[in-house]
Amino acid sequence: MDSSKLLQTAEQILLPIFSGIDAQVKQNLGRVLQAFRHHRVGVHHFAGVTGYGHDDLGRQVLDQVFAEVMGAEAAAVRVQFVSGTHAIACALFGVLRPGDEMLAVAGAPYDTLEEVIGLRGSGQGSLREFGIHYRQLDLTTAGTINWPALATAITDRTRLVLIQRSCGYSWRSSLAIADIEKIIHLVKKQNPDTVCFVDNCYGEFVADQEPSSVGADLLAGSLIKNPGGTIVAAGGYVAGRADLVEAATCRLTAPGIGSSGGATLDQNRLLFQGLFLAPQMVGEAMKGNYLVAQVFQQLGYPVNPLPTAPRGDVIQAIQLGSAEKLCGFCRAIQQSSPVGSYLDPVPAPMPGYDSQLVMAGGTFIDGSTAEFSADGPLRPPYIVFCQGGTHWTHVALALEAAIAAVETASN
Template sequence: MSSSILQLEVAKQALISIFSGIDAQVKQNLKRVLDAFRQHRVGTHHFAGVTGYGHDDLGRQTLDRVFAEIMGSETSAVRVQFVSGTHAIACALFGVLRPGDEMLAVAGAPYDTLEEVIGLRGKSQGSLIEYGISYRQIDLQFDGKIDWESLKIGITHKTRLVLIQRSCGYSWRSSLSIAEIEKIVHIVKQQNPNTVCFVDNCYGEFIETQEPTAVGADLIAGSLIKNPGGTIAPAGGYVAGRAELVEAATCRLTAPGIGSSGGATFDQNRLLFQGLFLAPQMVGEAIKGNHLLAHVFDQLGYRVNPLPLEPRRDVIQAIELGTPKKLIAFCRALQKYSPVGSYLDPVPAEMPGYESQLVMAGGTFIDGSTSELSADGPLREPYIVFCQGGTHWTHLEIALEAAIEAVEFADNS
């Protein structure tokens, strides 16, 4: 038995009780989905789509109600017209904010792709800052945690919206738990009840048994080719929350006066419903894979985040590999065991919206789907790989056998 297989066998034995707990949580989340489907009487007639303007699409309207029920929100808009999670987030921000308003990021710097939306990078693209919206951020503490004391005094009368990024993104910090998001909302509303608490919910759906809107967040947004699409949604994103805020976001997606009433679904409704049904199980498998990754690479002497056996707060597992060769080798090994494009070798390249070159492994059926197994990382120190998703943890186990050996020999190649 090779050393990599032996390490995986040891890790699996250590994780038996963790895996059992994940299965129990999947059951709770699946019940939440089934209750919503039953409450809104989902039937095959909801799978039909419309064309053109998209008026009176019964399937889309029902999906919005089902999704809102699951999210614990007043309403939602689930649309294939959202190009990405970043697009859904941008529509939410531009929908809520007006010239003279302030946006405050309360969990440190935002994800790379939001920097140009805000106006921290790039120019003449119509960013928030170019529209006269000011931006501040409360940096994280040295240990990567929320600076609660600064938050308690950080909201002013100008602070129209606080940005709460649930996932760690490309940073070495803990992703936020639902309890932490609830605490942030409570502190913000104490200082200014009119401040909108907006959560970038990407990578976080179905990780716990509640979503941010169920604990007081005013608005959330995310991508359908991440958790809630269940690996089969072909494209799209969502916004959910208070009705007037969701409508404001959809007016940025379409146009004022059209808002959520437009947007043909092009016969994609069945996949969106089915993906939502599958989502709790897919997320559970991804969490199992993350635990396996963390356990094995921790034993190999690498820094990992989250740590082995820690509760998961999103579907991302970060491993600090330390050298560009190891980062590239890891991604190439994962690509070789992808179902699509296994013959390709990932190479570092520029990506729209990102400051650094990225190396990405993602032989996925849906282009860019991080619900399926993928790994990527920016080519900058300390060379961290971020692993995401996985339709079944055994797929990751197979890929890991190759990744362990590839990383071990990378610097000698």
């Protein structure tokens, strides 16, 4: 099959969708610019401090800008968060206390949260080891939220509801903002004091609102995903109610220090600039996702989301059906990457994951899934998850190699 012609056809089909994405990028960028203007961001905010990080004006203003962009009361953007999982864990440990219950409402959480919760591993201080109870509502057979079960699921001890926006490594649709709003409404109707916490990883700027704007009490994410705009070197964020943000930062630092500590290590300019670039980078990633879905559905593979379906995050899943195809696909993506194209991704254990993973990511920021990458757990039905992309045209070029690799593995 001529992959070049296949891609050209897919691009023509997707032109109206690409135009709609551009319109949304403009809207989201306007929101970011308004926050920059409102808080009078200037070059003096790019300077950072060392040591304890006290009285860092740039960090304080960035927190205010980020909170406004997220539609939240407060935010803490910190390079000391080593990952999205770390930011989420700080939020959970900051809010939950022994005897409380956490309820996951979108099925099983992402693999890296299993040891945080205590579903795997022991002796490392999981939520379960601190006497925090965990319960989850499984998805329906159609892969959707079990709305009837959720309507009666909240009890007096349900302190926090975990809403995972992204599909993670599961074959389900990611949650739209309307879904998150409905979840929050049903939870608050049963118990207004239950904290609605959103794992916002991969979802920032995909829609024209963020979960805080529809009632989420707290959210967290990674800066080497969407909101870092592909240039932030490390970090994460929490945003939401001011008291809950402070509680989360007290887990990051220490009680009594909270959000007042944390040196920015001369990263303020990149943090501001990454936020400015983020809407555009997310738009490019979404275009790449639509292209991946369109092409591989035409090749006969199950894809999720479908090529014309609305997006809840910047992840596109393809069910390849064999370990050989999964490894071949990832190898092709790695060879089409700007960094480390000579490397050969092979399945290997990864800290925090239950299965071996094969990961392709020749990215300028190590592990950045805002740049184009692909990975998947080595387990049936051998699904590859594509994320990010600074240019949809880069995704198109990489797809030509991926198509050839999958076809070779089929022979």
